[in-house]
Amino acid sequence: MTLSVTEVSQIRSLPLQTRQTPPLVHCLTNQVVSNFTANILLALGASPAMVTAIEETAEFAAIASALLINIGTIDTPRYQAMREAIAGANKAGKPWVFDPITAGLPFRMKIAAEFIAEKPAVIRGNASEIMSLASLANTSFKGIDSKAGSEEALNSAQQLAKDIGTVVAVSGEVDYVTDGQRIIKITGGHPLMTKVTGVGCALNAVIAAYIAVAKDPFLGTIAALAAFSQCGSEAAFQAEGTGSFSVAFLDRLTQLQEISGFGSL
Template identity: 55%
Template sequence: MTITAIKETVWPAQEVVEDLSELRKNAPLTHVLTNIVVTNWTANVLLAAGASPAMVIAEEEAPGFAAIASGVLINLGTINSFDAKAIKAAAISANKSGTPWVLDPVAVGPLPYRTEIAIELLNYKPTVIRGNASEILALAGASSGGKGVDSTAKSTEAIEVAQELSLRTGAVVAISGEVDYITNGKEVIAVPGGHILMTKVTGVGCSLGALIASFLGIQKDPLRAAISASAVFAVTGERAALASRGTGSFAVAFLDELTVLKS
């Protein structure tokens, strides 16, 4: 497949500003099934953005909650056999009820257990798949994955595979990296920006997946929802870096800048 001509979106694109305003107006209920390392951070990020997070993980509750939520995130960061049951139940429920959901296939490729789970979850039609370049390549069967949760491939290396994965699954695919690339298989949108400190604070990428799920709650076009979330994160990261001295103050500044972000 030939890579489609790439368009670029940067803050404050009108559509992104409108989507953020709509998110804050409606506070979409976002069901987050994520890893234990980032749960508190992710909840705070969604609150700062204006969404309403709910970290419901029990197998007995997950499917019912996925059916009533505005959007769902499924993140495989610290997957275990107990969480796998709840995650599968939530994905099935979201697919059946029409709730848009995001698959974040953390560290797929080198680890067979989570890779098998991620591939199975594709059967339940994720609305958006978000990962770094190595994760996207591995999920598509084009490589063996990265170094743990870190990518060993540049985001540009995964664009063509992401297009093919999007067309095959029906999901928008969002590749996170120095520049984010988001595709529905036909269009490819670049979202530049951000800062290297975003890779030094645990959970920034994982919380981006959650924010995409929140935007899906107010924006019916999944391509636009993923673009808006990425653009919001990019400008927030840039502004937080200017206001911080290192990783600790950056984390606080990131939440502060996201809270006050308007234009």
């Protein structure tokens, strides 16, 4: 199933459009990656804000253009602030992205189950995370292989997308994005991207920015993944290791004006 010419053109122009109408992205993310996430959003012309107090998250999520929820370093106060933020975003009709870093821990699986019932616009995770969420959403689903590749998780991703009514992205050597019907494959990128902490977490923040601008979760998600794949490949040419890769990656993102293509286009 292919994208229409109009859709392709919208994906292509999203980086520029984002610079012209900067979205405010409310990030409730993990402590390890908050700085990198903010810098990546800024490089792409978006405005990050990391308001975290339970007294403020509902109000701020309603003001922001989109919300990111990442449970990588979740604890009880953070969980409560996130719950408020999700309620605020949903009430105001603002889209939100869920990054389910479950790490096989029961405390998080319970939170993840609660959060996906609140209908995020996009869920992005690796194969085992997506398969594990699909089993939560659909009790008839069986079997999780933590070493599964993104291809093996495709059925789970489609099922999850249908069950929740959301866009699901599965990350791996090849990335897939599905809205339950259509599947788009995004190739490119570079293994160094998995050796810098927070690349995936920051990508989810960019998805939030782009779906707010695109007003379309499916196209916005594809554009974000394609932007990272493109800038990551380019940055790797200049890299001697993870230090220079991060610098070059931020530089490429700062210069990004247009998506030049993606695997299955």
